[in-house]
Amino acid sequence: MKDNNIIIELKNVSKHYGQTYAVEDFNLQVKKGEFVTFLGPSGCGKTTTLRMIAGFEVPTCGQILLNGRDISSLPPYERPVNTVFQRYALFPHLDVYDNIAFGLKLKRVEDENGKTRRLTRREITEKVRSALKIVDLEEYEDRDISTLSGGQQQRIAIARAIVNEPEILLLDEPLGALDLKMRKDMQLELKEMHKKLGITFIYVTHDQEEALTLSDTVVVMKDGMIQQIGTPEGIYNEPANAFVADFIGESNIYSGTAMGGLKVRFLGHVFDALDEFEKNEKVDVVVRPEDIKIVPAGEGQVSGRLVSKIFKGIHYEYLMMVGRSEVVIQDTKSLDIDREAGIIIEPDGIHIMAKELTANIYDDAYIDKNNNVVISERPFPCDVTQLVPGSTLDGEGYVIGPDGTVYDFTDADVKASIGLGDIEILDDVDAGEAQGSVVASIYKGDHYMLTVRTAEDEDFVLDTEYTYDEDDRVGIHVKPESIALTLKGEAKKYAKK
Amino acid sequence: MLKSNLRFQRKFLAIPYAVFMLLFVVAPMVLIIGYAVTNGSGVPSTENLKLFFSDRNNVDTLTVSLLIGLGNTALCLLIGYPTAMLLAKKELGFTMATVLLFIMPMWINFVLRTAATRDLIYWMGLRGGEHPYAATMVGMVYNYLPFTILPLYTTMIKMDKSLVEASYDLGARPAQTFVRTVIPMTMPGIVSAAMMVFMPTMSSYVISDVMGERKISLIGNSIQLYFDQGLWHMGSLVALIMLVIILVGSFFTRNVETEDDARGGLW
Numbered sequence: 001m002k003d004n005n006i007i008i009e010l011k012n013v014s015k016h017y018g019q020t021y022a023v024e025d026f027n028l029q030v031k032k033g034e035f036v037t038f039l040g041p042s043g044c045g046k047t048t049t050l051r052m053i054a055g056f057e058v059p060t061c062g063q064i065l066l067n068g069r070d071i072s073s074l075p076p077y078e079r080p081v082n083t084v085f086q087r088y089a090l091f092p093h094l095d096v097y098d099n100i101a102f103g104l105k106l107k108r109v110e111d112e113n114g115k116t117r118r119l120t121r122r123e124i125t126e127k128v129r130s131a132l133k134i135v136d137l138e139e140y141e142d143r144d145i146s147t148l149s150g151g152q153q154q155r156i157a158i159a160r161a162i163v164n165e166p167e168i169l170l171l172d173e174p175l176g177a178l179d180l181k182m183r184k185d186m187q188l189e190l191k192e193m194h195k196k197l198g199i200t201f202i203y204v205t206h207d208q209e210e211a212l213t214l215s216d217t218v219v220v221m222k223d224g225m226i227q228q229i230g231t232p233e234g235i236y237n238e239p240a241n242a243f244v245a246d247f248i249g250e251s252n253i254y255s256g257t258a259m260g261g262l263k264v265r266f267l268g269h270v271f272d273a274l275d276e277f278e279k280n281e282k283v284d285v286v287v288r289p290e291d292i293k294i295v296p297a298g299e300g301q302v303s304g305r306l307v308s309k310i311f312k313g314i315h316y317e318y319l320m321m322v323g324r325s326e327v328v329i330q331d332t333k334s335l336d337i338d339r340e341a342g343i344i345i346e347p348d349g350i351h352i353m354a355k356e357l358t359a360n361i362y363d364d365a366y367i368d369k370n371n372n373v374v375i376s377e378r379p380f381p382c383d384v385t386q387l388v389p390g391s392t393l394d395g396e397g398y399v400i401g402p403d404g405t406v407y408d409f410t411d412a413d414v415k416a417s418i419g420l421g422d423i424e425i426l427d428d429v430d431a432g433e434a435q436g437s438v439v440a441s442i443y444k445g446d447h448y449m450l451t452v453r454t455a456e457d458e459d460f461v462l463d464t465e466y467t468y469d470e471d472d473r474v475g476i477h478v479k480p481e482s483i484a485l486t487l488k489g490e491a492k493k494y495a496k497k
Numbered sequence: 498m499l500k501s502n503l504r505f506q507r508k509f510l511a512i513p514y515a516v517f518m519l520l521f522v523v524a525p526m527v528l529i530i531g532y533a534v535t536n537g538s539g540v541p542s543t544e545n546l547k548l549f550f551s552d553r554n555n556v557d558t559l560t561v562s563l564l565i566g567l568g569n570t571a572l573c574l575l576i577g578y579p580t581a582m583l584l585a586k587k588e589l590g591f592t593m594a595t596v597l598l599f600i601m602p603m604w605i606n607f608v609l610r611t612a613a614t615r616d617l618i619y620w621m622g623l624r625g626g627e628h629p630y631a632a633t634m635v636g637m638v639y640n641y642l643p644f645t646i647l648p649l650y651t652t653m654i655k656m657d658k659s660l661v662e663a664s665y666d667l668g669a670r671p672a673q674t675f676v677r678t679v680i681p682m683t684m685p686g687i688v689s690a691a692m693m694v695f696m697p698t699m700s701s702y703v704i705s706d707v708m709g710e711r712k713i714s715l716i717g718n719s720i721q722l723y724f725d726q727g728l729w730h731m732g733s734l735v736a737l738i739m740l741v742i743i744l745v746g747s748f749f750t751r752n753v754e755t756e757d758d759a760r761g762g763l764w
Contacts, residue, residue: 056662076665077674089663093681102677103667164667 006068007032007200008053008168013062015048015224022048024224026062030168030202030217035194037203039211040221041247046204047172049221053202054083054170066167081168082161086176088153090145096156097141100128103164131163134193151182158193168200175210187213208248212236220244241353245286252292252328256285256352264352267322269302271345275352284353289317289330291349300342309337360423360461365416365485367409371397373416373483376458378434382416382483384409388491398496406496413488422482423462425450425474432475436460438468452476529740532733545734555719559738562716565630566699569637573694574687576638577645581686584646585653596650600643607640611707614639618708629709636708637698644697645690652686688750696743 006029013026023045030036038046051057053064055076064072071079082103090099104124108116119127132138135155145153154174161169171190175183191214194201205211211218212232220227220235220243228240239245242253256266260279263270277283297303304322316334320327320343327343335341362375371393372379385391387409390402399407426432436454448467452460452474460476468474536542549555580599584591602610614636615625625632656679664678665671680687702717716735723732 054662054666056665076662077668077670081666083663083666085659085663087657087659089657089659091660091663091678091681093684102664102669106668106673160667 005031007034007066008202009063009065010049010053011063011065013049013052013059013064015045015052015057016060021224023052023059026226028219028226028229030200033198033200035191035201035203035214035216036219037205037211037215037217038219038221039205039208039247040227041206043223044221045224046206046219046221048224050083050170050172050202050204053168054081055079080166081170082164082166083170083172084157084161084174086172086174088157090153090157090160092145094145095141096132096137096143096145096148097128099145099156100131100160100163102160104128107164127163128159131159134162134196135159136189150177151186154178154186158190162193162197162199166199168202171201171203173205174203175205175207183210190214212248220247222247237351239286239351239353242284242286242355245284245351245353250289250328250330252287252289252326254285254287254325255355256283257281258283258352262347264350267302267325267327271301271350272347273350273352274347275350277352277354281354284355286351286353287327287345287349289328290315291345292327292329293344293346294318294320294329294331294333294335295342295344297340297342300344303340303342306335306337306339306341309335359420360418360459362416362418362458365414367412367414369397369410371409373414373485375416376434376454376456378454380416380433380478380483381480382485383480384485386485387412387414387487401491405492407491407494408496409487409494412494415486415488417484417486418460418478418482420449420461420463422478423460424477424479425452425462425464425466425468426477427474429473429475432477434460434476436474436476438470438472438474441468441470526740529733529736532730533737535730537730545730549731549734549738554714558714558716558719561713562699563742565633565637565705565713565715566695568634569641569698570691570695572634572638573641573645574690577642577649577690578683578687581646581649581653584650585656596646599646602639603643608703608707611636611640611704615708625708626710626712629705629712632708632710633705633713636704637701640701640704641694641698644693648689648693649683649686652683656682692746692750695746696739699742700739 008030010026010028013023014021015023026045026049028036038049040046048057052059052072055071055074055078059072062072063070066079066081091102094102101124104119104127107119109119111117128141129138132141135158137152137155137159140148140152140156145156148156154177157174174190175186178186187210190201194214203211203214212235215232217229218232218235219229220240222243228235228244230238230240235244236248239248239251245251246253254266256264258277258279258281259265259270262273262276264273264277264283264285265271266285294300294306302322304320304327306318306320308319310317312330315330315332318329318331318335318337320329320341322343329343365373365375367384368374368379370379371382371384373382373384374380385393385399388399388401388407391399391407394400394406399409401407424432429435434454436452438450439453439459440451441448447463447465450462450464450468452462454460462476533545534541534543536544583589584596584599615632618632618635619625623632623635660678660682661674664674669677699715700717700720702715702721705713705715706718716739720732720735723729723735
């Protein structure tokens with residue numbers, strides 16, 4: 001679909017430095033006149049992406065389309081974009097006027113007869129003066145760069161970029177070096193400037209508040225990958241995953257279980273929510289501190305103990321312990337602490353998101369008499385010596401501790417954890433420790449994530465590069481050393497007298 | 498109140514330096530100027546000046562010295578600048594050890610090194626006696642190149658790379674960026690490199706004597722000759738002329754900030 005309103009489009013853009021991925025599979029469309037912010041912690045690839053748009057870095061793969069034309073390999077001096085650098089990068093050997101006029105002096109324009117010519121002195125002076133007017137530094141034409149304050153240098157850097165009338169203005173953490181008060185003022189001014197000039201702004205910052213204040217669209221990044229693209233409201237109210245929720249504003253994040261039919265269980269209570277997930281699916285639950293209401297003990301959905309209170313200016317921030325979980329609550333009322341209280345969370349305050357699976361966890365596994373771990377009624381050979389640090393196995397299968405204690409772990413309850421990459425899938429159904437059929441296969445870019453379900457309804461989730469169809473019967477094999485075991489209860493319970 | 502006057506103050510630390518300056522810089526300078534503007538009986542006169550400029554040979558020596566000084570400075574900068582640029586490029590992975598390779602010749606005795614250079618170019622077919630100017634230039638450039646590379650290298654590694662990017666970003670092609678951004682940014686290095694080469698070249702008569710087999714006379718030769726013959730007033734005048742040339746040179750470069758500009762006054 002061709003959209004004439006799209007000024008720049010990044011298609012599957014990746015940047016690798018040797019083995020490390022700075023940016024991976026970046027896809028974005030920016031509309032003409034939009035204010036887009038790349039937001040993320042340092043090292044998330046936001047600056048690298050900006051530098052690829054500016055032309056300082058060439059993408060390893062993918063395309064950057066400006067008005068539909070591929071500019072991926074165009075040098076920076078041929079791109080109609082200008083950058084405001086993090087440390088301003090003003091030329092110290094030139095005064096304010098010459099810094100701003102730098103780009104104009106190099107520029108060629110077409111006159112009425114179609115001939116190219118340089119700008120005249122008068123045209124340059126006029127443009128420089130109007131740029132200085134926009135940044136509110138009209139009297140500073142002849143000043144030396146070194147005599148300007150940080151905020152003034154910042155304005156000159158902006159003037160130097162916008163005077164060239166770029167199609168896109170790139171800003172790389174431009175307010176990072178300013179103090180809080182000045183930053184707030186400049187934010188408002190930038191927003192004003194964006195409205196007045198009508199240029200597309202692409203802004204890079206790690207400051208979530210700045211991103212929410214300024215942008216039409218926020219692109220949240222982490223580890224070179226886009227986590228979420230959306231409006232500031234959308235990203236705040238409906239974070240796509242726990243990372244976004246945690247990065248944008250303050251959040252309480254809990255592991256929960258979907259109970260089916262718009263219900264979710266966390267903090268030991270079943271709450272009504274607005275998102276529906278499959279029953280028993282493991283989910284992350286995000287609750288903003290301002291969405292929690294404190295009520296007298298016994299009247300809430302959950303009760304706990306208020307343990308601390310911090311005055312934050314417009315509200316108080318309370319910390320409540322519900323069992324062993326912390327709940328951060330913002331409330332304008334001043335309440336006594338060190339007492340029981342209840343909390344109420346309305347359904348629209350509960351944001352549920354699918355949990356990113358990193359390992360298979362089996363809570364109800366146990367050790368059999370042959371030192372195998374039994375998962376889903378199937379014995380898997382494993383290394384039981386990890387249950388006691390520094391222990392060895394004797395000839396009869398007993399675990400000998402470093403102090404000489406003999407342990408018998410037969411029938412011991414354990415939690416077993418197996419990484420997604422540690423499960424091998426076998427075409428020979430009977431060759432592995434367990435058998436099952438493929439119930440789901442999700443393509444993850446360079447591999448598939450398969451879910452294999454056994455006859456006992458236990459799931460093994462694994463990564464594989466091969467394709468399988470649903471209902472394929474397969475065998476499963478796990479190397480003994482890849483199974484991590486955690487004993488439930490103390491080891492001395494299993495010591496032999 | 499006496500007590501507080503005797504208290505140790507930081508500026509007392511400058512006393513040894515000030516004494517040294519007085520004894521070994523100011524005093525000789527006063528002596529040179531004094532000798533230069535007086536005649537044999539100690540009476541102020543312009544006699545020396547007239548005598549020096551009325552001799553055709555002296556004027557030739559001065560011209561040749563200036564030309565060799567300028568030529569050597571230009572050649573050293575032409576070779577040294579790109580070399581320093583390559584060394585300062587981080588991507589190329591040169592280390593301080595590589596930089597040292599360019600500095601190391603300076604550790605060999607100067608006279609020995611110059612003699613060896615003469616023999617080397619003789620062996621390569623350039624005879625100093627037949628081509629005294631060419632041979633002298635080879636010796637000069639070889640000797641002074643390290644002095645240009647070092648200050649240039651220092652300014653280049655300190656240069657803010659984002660300024661080069663800013664220049665590209667504003668539409669300057671690589672050649673335009675070099676002229677409009679890189680050269681002005683490295684000007685302090687260029688100036689100190691030029692100063693390190695120009696003046697010593699004019700006065701170093703050993704190189705021209707050895708390389709050009711005494712076929713060229715530089716201003717340094719004149720000074721030595723006058724002093725050897727006990728003509729203190731004439732020798733001092735020539736030294737003073739060199740001093741004036743330095744002053745004129747530094748007058749033109751006074752606006753360029755050099756490395757040690759930030760240093761404060763003595764007191």
